[in-house]
Amino acid sequence: MREFPDPRPGEDIDGFRVVEKLHEGGMARLFRVTRPDLRDRAVMKVPKLDFGSHPGFYVGFEVEQMVLPMLAGEHVPRVYGRGDQAVRPYLVMEFVAGPSLADQARRAPLAPAEVARFGARVADALHDLHRQDVVHLDVKPANILFRESGEAVFIDFGLARHSRLPDLVEEEFHTPAGSGAYIAPEQLLGIRGDPRSDIFSLGVILYQLATGKLPFGSPTRRRGFRKRLYNDPVPPRALNPDVPPWLQEIILHCLETEPGRRYATAAQVAHDLTHPATVPLTERSSRLKRSGIGQRARRWYRSWRGKPGVPSHPSAQLATANHVLVALDPENMSEDLAEAMRQAVARLAATDADYRILCVTVLEPAAVGGEEGGEELGRSEFTRRLVEIRHWANPLDLPQEAVRFHVIEATDPAQTLVEFATRHHADQIVMGARASSTMRRFLGSVSARVVAEAPCSVTVVRAPR
Amino acid sequence: MRLAVLSDIHSNLEALRACVDHARGEGTQRYAFLGDLVGYGADPVACLDLIQGLVGEKGVAVLGNHDRAALTGWCDDMSFEARDAIYWTRRQLQERHYGFLRSLPLTARDGEIAFVHASANDPGKWTYVTDGTQAARCIGASRAPVTFVGHVHHQLLYYTQQVGRPRAFHPTAGVPIPISPRRRWLALVGSVGQPRDGNQAAAYAMLDSERNTITFFRVIYDYSEAVRKIIAAGIPERFAKRLETAS
Known part of the structure; x- marks a missing residue:
């Protein structure tokens, strides 16, 4: 393999001025660089191509140089430039100062609220990657940095798989690819393209933050890796009784051995971590022991039979698991409209395998009142709304896992709905039109504003005449 | 520099025009044709005139098996219906077309890029590149970093591993x-004039030598017009039907 000279401080490389060496990693060196037109700090990544270096190192760089420029958004570092691979390979990207999640993991076990806060940010970032048809496949605390504004940023895309680009990672050089402690079981079978692999790694991170321990240790040999194909981890509550049942429910849901039994999308994980009270508790939440030898033996047997199916593109997998926000206004909803909205939701649910319905109603604080006893009154109003939207959903007979209910206190319903839809990665909004045209004239149409400002498709339902 | 690579046009003028328009819109400066310019379709004369103009001085064109059959009349290795299409084509072509076909090489090379209709490994045998083994042989024979191949009528990109x-x-x-x-x-660039992957849209590819990228394109075109012309010309109807089903 050909050698390239290392950048030297003061040197000019294609318009970038090298300032200093920042970091000497296993596979690459990082240099701080500047360019007059860049406001942000920038870092130049140069692959280690020294004599005798592992050929896999270069592939990691090759993959990152191909995948990273294809990605957009705040959850990846911006790319400012790249060198001709045949002349001088490098990648210049935005410098994200951190802190990294690894810094937080050293303090584990963390309080449940903190675990949920960090976890939700990572889940938000993962969903954004998966929407862009990329599976990271090396999700671990050291690869996650936080911006000052709080968003999680993924770094190191050397093992990533972009389903619209050729996969350059070869199993021969990465057996098994990924970091031992965090890798999903199906990655051991050579599957590189299922976004739920990243959700498993997120589960390992949540487990680590909540208990201070790794669910499967840090194996370095193939036999050690394979154990997670049939062993499930010791439930977090058995290690740390302070872990609440909802958090254990979420963690073990992420850590299911079969991808099909995990959360369908990172958006669902983010939602549950943000709204612990709405998480339906199953047997997972109360488990204090690992599963029995029978179940483990069944999984062990299954682990030797063929590979499970993988969706063609991460975005295709996401498309079977839509987040549908149903905006309800029980006060101004005729029974005809309620039924028409149920029919609209039922049609969406019928086409989706792993849909999730978020039933939302906006409660105006005016109704809560500021007089004496107002708070109590407000509480009861809150509960009444919750009962009403649950009642609306009852005839739909949705599985408990697939539906969540939210009463939000806010003055501006349209803005609140748009913000909620954005924050919770809604793929579709279903809402009713205001019944009387007089009310629309005086109050303005909420649905018109939501349609104009929403980040996703909006269906406005009218009652049949 | 952007180079559009078009293959297996098969006398389909509607598809060829649609691809050339699309390629112009993408900023193409040069054209390469990977053979099978004629056969099956109803517009061999118009297609060859258009292609010859696009190739001009800077462009590239290589010979395909249907072109050789049209040139020589020798098509014993083809189905009876394909032969009928070739005999029909030969009745349309004029001397300038034969002269152009006669001038086409089996392979062409432009710096780091090789062009060939079928596998570069013994290109006159018209071997289909259908799997990794064939791809390895073709890459080994062309000895180029990038090889553009037609003949198989679908788009696929092979790349070497360690x-x-x-x-x-x-x-x-x-x-x-x-x-x-x-x-x-x-790169198997697919077929302009007779896609066979269930998608009726014409296929071609573009190399951007500044950004070092290859982009595969699909271009919708009025295939019902191409179908109508084939039937009107009395060419076996099977080749018209194929445009509708893309099979």
Whole structure:
């Protein structure tokens, strides 16, 4: 393999001025660089191509140089430039100062609220990657940095798989690819393209933050890796009784051995971590022991039979698991409209395998009142709304896992709905039109504003005449 | 520099025009044709005149098996219906077309890029590149970092790995694929005039030598017009039907 000279401080490389060496990693060196037109700090990544270096190192760089420029958004570092691979390979990207999640993991076990806060940010970032048809496949605390504004940023895309680009990672050089402690079981079978692999790694991170321990240790040999194909981890509550049942429910849901039994999308994980009270508790939440030898033996047997199916593109997998926000206004909803909205939701649910319905109603604080006893009154109003939207959903007979209910206190319903839809990665909004045209004239149409400002498709339902 | 690579036009003027218009819109400065310019379709004369103009001085064109059959009248290795199409084509062509076909080589080379109709490994035998083994042979014979191949009528990108046979990738139309100089690449560009992958849209590919990317494209065109002309010309109807089903 050909050698390239290392950048030297003061040197000019294609318009970038090298300032200093920042970091000497296993596979690459990082240099701080500047360019007059860049406001942000920038870092130049140069692959280690020294004599005798592992050929896999270069592939990691090759993959990152191909995948990273294809990605957009705040959850990846911006790319400012790249060198001709045949002349001088490098990648210049935005410098994200951190802190990294690894810094937080050293303090584990963390309080449940903190675990949920960090976890939700990572889940938000993962969903954004998966929407862009990329599976990271090396999700671990050291690869996650936080911006000052709080968003999680993924770094190191050397093992990533972009389903619209050729996969350059070869199993021969990465057996098994990924970091031992965090890798999903199906990655051991050579599957590189299922976004739920990243959700498993997120589960390992949540487990680590909540208990201070790794669910499967840090194996370095193939036999050690394979154990997670049939062993499930010791439930977090058995290690740390302070872990609440909802958090254990979420963690073990992420850590299911079969991808099909995990959360369908990172958006669902983010939602549950943000709204612990709405998480339906199953047997997972109360488990204090690992599963029995029978179940483990069944999984062990299954682990030797063929590979499970993988969706063609991460975005295709996401498309079977839509987040549908149903905006309800029980006060101004005729029974005809309620039924028409149920029919609209039922049609969406019928086409989706792993849909999730978020039933939302906006409660105006005016109704809560500021007089004496107002708070109590407000509480009861809150509960009444919750009962009403649950009642609306009852005839739909949705599985408990697939539906969540939210009463939000806010003055501006349209803005609140748009913000909620954005924050919770809604793929579709279903809402009713205001019944009387007089009310629309005086109050303005909420649905018109939501349609104009929403980040996703909006269906406005009218009652049949 | 952007180079549009078009293959297996098969006398389909509607598809050819649609692809050339699309390629112009994408900023193409040069054209390469990978053979099978004629056969099956109803517009051999108009297609060859258009292609000859686009190739001009800077362009590239190589010979396909249907072109050789049209040139020589020798088509014993073809189905009876394909032969009928060739005999019909020969009745339409004039001397300038025969002269152009006669001038086409089996392979062409432009710096780091090789062009060939079928496998570059013994190109006159018209071997289909259908798997990693064939791809390895073709790449080994062309000895070029990038080889453009036609003949198989679907789009696929092969690339070499550090060990084992080249790997295949199904491209998504319109997504530029970075071409790493550390590997060798074999692009099956698909067919302009007779797609066979269930998608009626014409197929071609574009190389951007500044950004070092290959982009595969699919272009919709009025195939019902091409169908009508084939039937009106009395060419076997099977070749018209195929445009509708893309099979």
